[in-house]
Amino acid sequence: MLLTKFKGKEALIPQLKGKVFLVTCHGCKEVNLSGAEHEAELLFNEALASQHINGLLTADYICNPEYLQARFERFADQVREADTILVFSCGVGVQTIADAFPNKRVIAANDTYPLPGFQGVTPLEHDCKQCGQCYLNLTGGICPITACSKSLINGQCGGAKNGKCEVDPNMECGWERIQKKLAQIGRLDALKCPVQLRDYSVDAKSE
Amino acid sequence: MRITELFDNGEFVVTAEVGPPKGIHVDHLVEEAKEHLSGITAVNVTDNQSSVMRMGSLPTCVLLKNAGLTPILQLTCRDRNRIALQSELLGAAALGIDNILCLTGDHTRMGDHPGAKPVFDLDSVSLLHTVCQLExxxxxxxxxLVGEAPKFAKGAVVSPCSDSVDAQLAKMERKVMAGAEYFQTQAVFDSEKFIQFMEQAKQFGKPVQLGVIIPKSAGMAKFMNKNVAGVHVPQWMIDELAADKEKAKAGITGVELAAKVIKECRPYCQGLHIMALGWEAKVPELLKLAGI
Known part of the structure; x- marks a missing residue:
């Protein structure tokens, strides 16, 4: 199970560039206790006035790429026009959308926290460790916690060979993927962010 | 003595690397280092290199210091969390070890205790940041902290011949931002690649020591090409090592090849870091041939 928690308007506004398309997921609704959807609506209504937001898609299980494609069909024009896609979901949903729209700036609106119990129905190729400090906005929508075997959050180690991880030659180096993705979406500036430190004491209840 | 003072004075700084033993007897290591490495500036002491359990870096550093050498404490993030790393740094400073090299470290699966928990609470960047905080x-x-703050020469590593050189440069920049004052590189066999790398790395304004391994045989070169990240031995070097097996076995070919790389790269770097891998005895000869 998981909980999502809104990162807060202050943290997100600087991440939004150009026209913004909003996606909210209520797939794991029974465990989505954070009120993130409500926050999304508020942000949506507020931003409509400034005309920065050009559409809102509310769906369940956006982590399923096939459903996702069908759902996005109706919004093809808006999504094409959008520079940013702001996603209210767990980390898996954000990664699925970042993967589906490789040239868009895909931004996670939430941090994802764990709850004991059933893990959800989705994980396909993407994984979210529910670290409560979602890094996807710094890494082009590729999770450094799950895509890097050392879960490094400050860049590549020296262990990649021919683009593969030192631990598993069948696994692509997560940070090489991140580097390429950031270059592709023109966001290499994200690598100049302050030194990142994990906080293992965080949980959804802490502020 | 902090080796950053030497870089600041424009000196060409030569360091070498030794690995502590898997055991408690270090006499041999200290004697070898005294005999062959006392002519160089400082000696790196590895930290459970390749994730293989050995004696710790810090006690070995102290033993080398007592023998009159200048040790560099290598510190990886694989085996200790932020509490243990900071504690180790304070201990090092108290024992007079003031040169450090901060690394993320190989994964535990690469070594002789593959079932061990990989820690990586910090990484090379956040470790450098942590050292700056302590300072x-x-x-x-x-x-x-109580009393005087510690002060270290803070080193880091970079891999110039990596096939993801953009990611390496990005990481190098983050290390500089986090407080790295000098860099040692992974072993270089391709001077041209190193020179191209330095064209970009010089913007960071930090001294870079060229990483050097004396190639021992064609087999070793091929093994490194297949298995060691960031290392690429060009085919012409492999051919040369294979051409005269006796000459290669005696170390003559390897020393010649390494000296050639050093000569070609010297105008572009601020020092050397020699990983002798058991051929410590050949280091003085290599330096002589390279004109250092």
């Missing part, structure tokens, strides 16, 4: 007199949690 300011506070720990990573912001608590004040």
């Amino acid at each position: 300011k007199g506070v720990d990573l949690a912001g608590n004040p």
Whole structure:
């Protein structure tokens, strides 16, 4: 199970560039206790006035790429026009959308926290460790916690060979993927962010 | 003595690397280092290199220091969390070890205890940041240290011949931002690649020591090409090592090849870091041939 928690308007506004398309997921609704959807609506209504937001898609299980494609069909024009896609979901949903729209700036609106119990129905190729400090906005929508075997959050180690991880030659180096993705979406500036430190004491209840 | 003072004076700084033993007898290591490495500036002491359990880096550093050498403490993030790393740094400073090299470390699966828990609470970048905090007199949690703050020469590593050189440069920049004052590189066999790398790395304004391995045989070169990240031995070197097996076995070919790389790269770097891998005895000869 998981909980999502809104990162807060202050943290997100600087991440939004150009026209913004909003996606909210209520797939794991029974465990989505954070009120993130409500926050999304508020942000949506507020931003409509400034005309920065050009559409809102509310769906369940956006982590399923096939459903996702069908759902996005109706919004093809808006999504094409959008520079940013702001996603209210767990980390898996954000990664699925970042993967589906490789040239868009895909931004996670939430941090994802764990709850004991059933893990959800989705994980396909993407994984979210529910670290409560979602890094996807710094890494082009590729999770450094799950895509890097050392879960490094400050860049590549020296262990990649021919683009593969030192631990598993069948696994692509997560940070090489991140580097390429950031270059592709023109966001290499994200690598100049302050030194990142994990906080293992965080949980959804802490502020 | 902090080796950053030497870089600041424009000196060409030569370091070498030794690995502590898997056991408690270090006499041999200290004697070898005294005999063959006392002519160089400082000696790196590895930290459970390749994730293979050995004696710790810090006690070995102290033993080398007592023998009159200048040790560099290698510190990886694989085996200790932020509390243990800071504690180790304070201990090092108290024992007079003031040169450090901060690394993320190989994964535990690469070594002889593959079932061990990989820690990686910090990484090379956040470890450098942590050292800077200690130098300011506070720990990573912001608590004040008692008395004088430690001061280190803070080194880091970079891999110039990596096939993801953009990611390596990005990481190097983050290390500089986090407080790295000098860099040692992974072993270089391709001077041209190193020179191209330095064209970009020089913007960071930090001294870079060229990583050097004396190639022992064609087999070793091929093994490194297949298995060692960031290392590429060009085919012409492999051919040369294979051409005269006796000459290669005696170390003559390897020393010649390494000296050639050093000569070609010297105008572009600020020092050397020699990983002798058991051929410490050949280091003086290599330096002589390279004109250092």
